[in-house]
Amino acid sequence: MPPMLPDFSNSVKLKYVKLGYQYLVNHIITLTLIPIMVGILIEVLRLGPDELLGLWRSLHFDAVQILCSSFLVIFIATVYFMSKPRTIFLVDYACYKPPVTCRVPFSTFMEHSRLILKDKPKSVEFQMRILERSGLGEETCLPPAIHYIPPRPNMEAARGEAELVIFSAMDSLFQKTGLKPKDIDILIVNCSLFSPTPSLSAMVINKYKLRSNIKSFNLSGMGCSAGLISIDLARDLLQVHPNSNAVVVSTEIITPNYYQGNERAMLLPNCLFRMGGAAILLSNRQSDRRRAKYRLVHMVRTHKGADDKAYRCVFEEEDKEGKVGINLSKDLMAIAGEALKSNITTIGPLVLPASEQLLFLLTLIGRKIFNPKWKPYIPDFKQAFEHFCIHAGGRAVIDELQKNLQLSAEHVEASRMTLHRFGNTSSSSLWYEMSYIESKGRMKKGDRVWQIAFGSGFKCNSAVWKCNRSIKTPIDGPWADCIDRYPVHIPEVVKL
Amino acid sequence: MAEVNYICKRTVVSTKPVQPGKSHPLSVLDRLVEPSRHVMVVYYYRTDRSRERLGEVTQKLREGLAEVLTYFPPVTGRLVRTESRGSGEGGWSVKCNDAGVRMVEARAKGSVEDWLRNVDWEKEKRLIHWEEMYHKPYFWSTFYVQLTEFEGGGYAIGLSCSHLLSDPICATVLIKAWADVTLRGKMTSPPLFHQLPAHRPGSRTPNKDPFINLCSQRPTSTNQSATSSASVHGKHKTISLSFSDQMVRSCVASAQAHAGGPSPSPFEALAGLIWAVVSKIKGRRDGLVGLTMGLDIRKLLGLDDGFFGNCMVYSQIQPNSEENCLLAAAMAIREEKAKFEKEKVMDLIEWLEDNDGSKPTQQTLACSDLLCLNLESIDPRWAIFEDGSSPIQTSLYIEPTCDRGQFLVLPSPSEDGPLSRTVMIKLPRDEADKLLEDDLILQFAPTVLMGV
Numbered sequence: 001m002p003p004m005l006p007d008f009s010n011s012v013k014l015k016y017v018k019l020g021y022q023y024l025v026n027h028i029i030t031l032t033l034i035p036i037m038v039g040i041l042i043e044v045l046r047l048g049p050d051e052l053l054g055l056w057r058s059l060h061f062d063a064v065q066i067l068c069s070s071f072l073v074i075f076i077a078t079v080y081f082m083s084k085p086r087t088i089f090l091v092d093y094a095c096y097k098p099p100v101t102c103r104v105p106f107s108t109f110m111e112h113s114r115l116i117l118k119d120k121p122k123s124v125e126f127q128m129r130i131l132e133r134s135g136l137g138e139e140t141c142l143p144p145a146i147h148y149i150p151p152r153p154n155m156e157a158a159r160g161e162a163e164l165v166i167f168s169a170m171d172s173l174f175q176k177t178g179l180k181p182k183d184i185d186i187l188i189v190n191c192s193l194f195s196p197t198p199s200l201s202a203m204v205i206n207k208y209k210l211r212s213n214i215k216s217f218n219l220s221g222m223g224c225s226a227g228l229i230s231i232d233l234a235r236d237l238l239q240v241h242p243n244s245n246a247v248v249v250s251t252e253i254i255t256p257n258y259y260q261g262n263e264r265a266m267l268l269p270n271c272l273f274r275m276g277g278a279a280i281l282l283s284n285r286q287s288d289r290r291r292a293k294y295r296l297v298h299m300v301r302t303h304k305g306a307d308d309k310a311y312r313c314v315f316e317e318e319d320k321e322g323k324v325g326i327n328l329s330k331d332l333m334a335i336a337g338e339a340l341k342s343n344i345t346t347i348g349p350l351v352l353p354a355s356e357q358l359l360f361l362l363t364l365i366g367r368k369i370f371n372p373k374w375k376p377y378i379p380d381f382k383q384a385f386e387h388f389c390i391h392a393g394g395r396a397v398i399d400e401l402q403k404n405l406q407l408s409a410e411h412v413e414a415s416r417m418t419l420h421r422f423g424n425t426s427s428s429s430l431w432y433e434m435s436y437i438e439s440k441g442r443m444k445k446g447d448r449v450w451q452i453a454f455g456s457g458f459k460c461n462s463a464v465w466k467c468n469r470s471i472k473t474p475i476d477g478p479w480a481d482c483i484d485r486y487p488v489h490i491p492e493v494v495k496l
Numbered sequence: 497m498a499e500v501n502y503i504c505k506r507t508v509v510s511t512k513p514v515q516p517g518k519s520h521p522l523s524v525l526d527r528l529v530e531p532s533r534h535v536m537v538v539y540y541y542r543t544d545r546s547r548e549r550l551g552e553v554t555q556k557l558r559e560g561l562a563e564v565l566t567y568f569p570p571v572t573g574r575l576v577r578t579e580s581r582g583s584g585e586g587g588w589s590v591k592c593n594d595a596g597v598r599m600v601e602a603r604a605k606g607s608v609e610d611w612l613r614n615v616d617w618e619k620e621k622r623l624i625h626w627e628e629m630y631h632k633p634y635f636w637s638t639f640y641v642q643l644t645e646f647e648g649g650g651y652a653i654g655l656s657c658s659h660l661l662s663d664p665i666c667a668t669v670l671i672k673a674w675a676d677v678t679l680r681g682k683m684t685s686p687p688l689f690h691q692l693p694a695h696r697p698g699s700r701t702p703n704k705d706p707f708i709n710l711c712s713q714r715p716t717s718t719n720q721s722a723t724s725s726a727s728v729h730g731k732h733k734t735i736s737l738s739f740s741d742q743m744v745r746s747c748v749a750s751a752q753a754h755a756g757g758p759s760p761s762p763f764e765a766l767a768g769l770i771w772a773v774v775s776k777i778k779g780r781r782d783g784l785v786g787l788t789m790g791l792d793i794r795k796l797l798g799l800d801d802g803f804f805g806n807c808m809v810y811s812q813i814q815p816n817s818e819e820n821c822l823l824a825a826a827m828a829i830r831e832e833k834a835k836f837e838k839e840k841v842m843d844l845i846e847w848l849e850d851n852d853g854s855k856p857t858q859q860t861l862a863c864s865d866l867l868c869l870n871l872e873s874i875d876p877r878w879a880i881f882e883d884g885s886s887p888i889q890t891s892l893y894i895e896p897t898c899d900r901g902q903f904l905v906l907p908s909p910s911e912d913g914p915l916s917r918t919v920m921i922k923l924p925r926d927e928a929d930k931l932l933e934d935d936l937i938l939q940f941a942p943t944v945l946m947g948v
Contacts (some may be wrong), residue, residue: 045730100511100512100562101508101511101558101562102557103509103510103513105509105513105514105593105595105596106594107574107593107594107595107596108507108594108595108596110507111507111595111635112507114635115635138513138594139513147506147507148504148506149505149506149507152504291532349619364501410527
């Protein structure tokens with residue numbers, strides 16, 4: 001019928017107009033230079049060699065001038081290359097795969113909850129409703145100390161979990177990269193909620209007998225975005241130390257933080273946080289350029305802690321009975337949205353193509369000068385990146401970001417599937433998501449990846465990586481045995 | 497000396513998730529069982545403490561258990577009530593919700609040999625973990641495993657499970673699968689969860705009466721209080737007698753009616769022996785007390801070794817013999833056993849299915865009866881978890897015990913010979929003491945494993 005076709009052809013026309021505009025603006029320099037170059041070439045060919053030689057002689061250059069100008073050129077080139085920041089390569093990374101015996105199906109979790117909170121049926125009901133809508137699957141893992149009835153989160157068990165997770169991830173990393181422990185120059189370990197003395201980085205140094213002049217750091221209390229903060233720290237250190245490598249270990253130790261009270265806002269982390277960890281090898285050596293998987297392009301950190309509401313939205317405190325837990329406030333999503341906007345405003349100019357930036361600029365000018373009621377233009381980040389790794393903090397976070405950035409289901413697939421298979425593993429979830437994309441064979445040379453992480457404070461950190469070489473499947477990683485089953489459809493509510 | 501320290505209690509889940517929405521309906525034989533009845537088994541093993549650290553075998557067994565539970569979804573499921581067909585509550589069914597089984601880990605002082613030297617029911621109870629059904633059975637685990645390691649060497653595996661889901665033979669099928677997976681990584685007879693075989697639809701003859709005096713395992717309301725009080729007050733004592741191959745042969749010879757006639761099976765002979773002696777002890781000078789005999793009908797129905805569920809039929813024997821002797825008892829048992837034919841058993845199952853809603857015609861396990869179970873089909877070699885290490889002793893209990901007493905005939909774990917048997921007898925305390933001094937029993941010189 002007539003009405004259908006015009007709409008369709010309209011949208012197709014619009015698409016082509018958009019494409020044309022983007023091509024024009026993004027390649028404006030090339031498009032202006034080519035005619036000029038062609039013009040010069042035609043002129044040169046027309047003039048012929050003798051005329052060119054005559055033109056050259058008429059300029060009256062003598063030897064000194066030529067020598068000075070060439071020295072100037074060489075000097076400027078040297079200064080440029082010296083002051084350029086070193087390229088940071090991500091050689092490889094390894095994610096921890098928990099043993100199958102630590103698996104916690106929904107029914108077991110609910111049963112334990114019921115047995116432990118015998119006289120608090122409302123809290124059990126609440127946990128059940130959270131679990132039903134959480135987006136987690138039946139294969140997520142909790143550490144052994146939480147499997148006991150009642151759970152026994154003592155320090156020994158916490159250290160045991162830390163050793164299990166961190167050492168497995170590091171052994172896996174050594175095996176993948178051929179790195180020798182004695183060659184590690186910088187070690188950064190981040191684990192937000194468990195901070196023993198001596199630190200976890202000291203534990204690693206002790207286990208692997210690392211060098212005595214190693215530069216080691218232990219970041220604690222920085223929440224789920226601490227992984228990217230550690231990468232940022234490693235990058236800064238690698239600028240100062242030439243020819244070095246850095247190992248970053250991101251994990252979250254669940255054992256000591258299992259909340260045993262019944263305050264609802266604090267029970268939420270129990271349902272979502274799961275065991276996981278990752279070890280990453282970064283390097284600034286030119287010899288690693290060939291075999292490195294990624295190159296770090298940008299790192300943007302945004303901190304909204306100056307705002308009181310943002311500061312208190314994820315707060316560790318004692319409840320009425322004196323039990324310690326992490327209180328998540330109700331406006332968490334709104335604050336996350338604000339932090340994201342702030343981060344995007346900084347990262348946009350760095351990564352967006354010229355066409356998007358121009359549109360944004362025009363809309364901004366228009367809003368300021370002509371009509372404030374114009375909708376702000378949300379730049380299309382899909383043009384800046386091929387892959388997105390959104391921290392799998394919970395289903396709500398992923399849904400919110402998908403809506404705000406107008407991403408398709410395929411873009412957020414890595415995040416959703418990581419949440420389903422591994423749960424919220426805090427700072428290491430970004431690496432599980434990267435591993436998912438690689439295992440699916442979607443990572444090609446030149447692809448740009450955007451990792452976004454949120455954390456308590458409230459922080460929003462982003463990292464932009466560029467893929468250095470195409471990664472061939474099958475790869476050895478945490479998804480090796482189950483990648484064929486994914487993606488799965490995750491229902492809105494799982495009936496328990 | 498023998499102290500058992502409980503280290504922890506946890507839930508063991510299968511290594512692969514169960515497909516959601518699965519359920520395992522209970523068969524008619526399952527539904528005949530009274531919900532509070534449970535089966536308890538203990539297996540004892542030796543280990544070389546110098547080679548294996550404390551806790552190592554527990555971990556290995558726990559990982560093996562997680563592996564094997566993937567193949568037994570009903571074991572990790574939970575009981576739910578289905579819709580009722582008539583008045584009253586609906587029947588039970590198992591929802592396979594992947595919740596797991598409870599496991600308790602414990603340590604005991606001394607070595608396993610020291611423990612076995614003077615063990616009795618009270619002590620063995622500490623090696624088995626059992627919890628009565630909760631008010632809300634959806635959170636109640638139907639299977640419990642306890643792993644106790646002896647500091648001086650050896651370990652004990654205690655398995656207890658609800659009789660609604662599995663009879664003693666089925667419990668040993670689970671242990672066999674667990675042992676196979678721990679030792680070899682794969683099972684020799686994978687479990688099968690299907691309905692009991694029935695006649696083809698065309699050849700069903702409705703409303704045939706059962707061919708035996710069928711007993712359900714439900715105590716009647718008047719007798720129930722009597723049963724529970726007796727077992728609670730511990731008025732029963734357990735005796736475990738091991739009859740060597742040679743002694744069983746001579747018992748069989750004594751129970752033979754006349755030379756050249758049909759030779760009774762070891763079960764008939766031994767069960768007859770115990771029945772006759774217990775009748776005498778209970779004061780019946782002539783004739784025998786009523787006996788309820790439980791027989792395994794797996795082989796009869798042609799079911800595979802891996803069939804999961806209750807598959808035992810209990811029939812009441814009212815002997816009309818005036819004699820109180822081994823021969824008469826063995827003959828009465830033999831006659832009852834002969835009644836069991838495949839067609840008749842299938843008719844019985846049909847009858848049960850038709851009469852599922854109302855069970856007025858079934859007699860219940862009255863406390864005036866002695867209970868006897870034939871568990872010869874349990875192969876002691878089934879429970880080998882480590883290379884070359886077969887169990888040194890096995891104990892099996894069915895709780896709660898009925899007042900009159902019960903005895904189970906099991907094959908012996910020793911390498912003695914194919915006919916050697918272990919009989920576990922539970923009687924009121926005074927009767928148990930008299931049993932050990934009875935001439936007829938002493939004639940066959942059994943080794944007393946428990947009950948001295």
